[in-house]
Amino acid sequence: MPRYLMSVHGPADRGEFGDYPSKQDMEQAFADTGVFNDMLERKGYFVFADGLAPVATATTVDGQGAAPVLHDGPYLEAKEHLGGFWIIEAPDLDVALDLAAQGSKACRGIVEVRPFMSPVDAEDLMGQ
């Protein structure tokens, strides 16, 4: 079954309650996301999901040269950053988009849906 990455994007600067206006909102969003995750597991869509620590905790590494080059911060400087993600398995994009809409509502964030490369896509890329 096709796998999709559903990534949640939010502001780089988080407030006292993360990306949420109040403690109550934050708790409600966590609870709703928990319910959504349970549903994913129950219906067999769930592969993995988690939230990420703030973008300020990121370190970027380029190990292509003689010695690795470290850089404090994210790879791309932007106003919005990846805050968390799900990896799901769904029969087609319509199902994935429907789940993304539910996930977006639960976590109060914008969700990007992107398919993982399939073995056939990989072969095409290798020019076989």
Next chain:
Amino acid sequence: MTQVAEAITRVHHAEWSRVVAGLARRFGDLDVAEDAAAEAFAVAVERWPVGGVPVNPGAWLTTVASRKALDRLRRESHRDTKQREAAMLSDEMAPGLGTAPGPVADDRLRLIFTCCHPALAIPARVALTLRMLGGLSVAEIASAFLVQETTMAQRITRAKAKIKAAHIPYRVPLAADIADRSAAVMTVLFLIFNEGYLASGGGDALRVDLTDEAIRLTRLVRELLPDDGEVAGLLALMLLTDARHRARVSATGELVTLSEQDRDLWDAGLIAEGSSLVRERIAAVAAGGPSPGRFQLLAAINAVHTAAASVDDTDWAQIRTLYDRLVLIDPSPVVALNRAVVIAEIDGAAAGLRIVDGLGEPLAAYHAFHATRADLLRRLSRREEAVAAYDLAIDLAGNVGERAYLRRRRDEVAGDA
């Protein structure tokens, strides 16, 4: 054109979408389907002039195209082709791009919903629909939408790659989603029609090839979704609009407004067909069906226009009632602008202008806003302001025939001043 060439053109129109859609279901790949169908038509062009047109050209093309598709898959035998091939030899076992059944089982309907999927950008939906359902060449689509052929080819290739990689399903949406999804299909068909009826650029005021194609595809969707009132409304709207096309451009290539058109040039057959669809919808709504949407109301407005023997005989009150309902479901400034034109007919140019002047902010870059304003100012003898508004409209209008009309009007007003 020879008889055989005519037959090939006719068969291409009638059978292209059916052949491509059947192959898409069977092979589960739009690229394979499109290439194989194109190859089959190429073989027909070569063979039919010699051997004659087959009794059942559609079946002939499907057979040849299927063989071509299988050949291609055999050549690409590095994959799990053996297995897929075995499945594809039996049409019933086809894996397809998705096997979930929808309420209607027609290959072409599945294909049009795939091409118009909301996950694709609108220009890509338009291009894919014209290519896969309409059978237009990439060069034809590119020239219709004034982009480079390479750009258009890339747009189509990317859309097909997304359909494949993201697993956009090849199926008719479930009943619960069909209204949303058919709205996406209708948007695409209406865009194709409008591009033909008021070309946004290039050397032609009208693109009959595109309006014809849009009508043909809408007839197809209507055949496939006979109970959808908005599809019927869209078809009626296109027919009633297209009925006036011979009167719409003057001998000098200038666009002629509705009020100045020679009504003897209107196509009575198309008007009769469009009006009968509108009556059918009015009866369905009266019998308790869902209330009419945007396309049904626009069709009804056009039916009132085409029913009038002259501008003076137009039932403006009826049109105003229809616009009042349209504003409720589509409160866009463009609808408000069109409604203002009707108000001007009923309550006078000053009343119309008051509404138009309130729309200046959202419509500042819209040529029709300035053209409408110019016309109302002209009627109120505010000549200098009218000339200035015509100038803005001329700058913003992309259509050659429309620019010619606006220039003549501006010069008339300027001459009077």
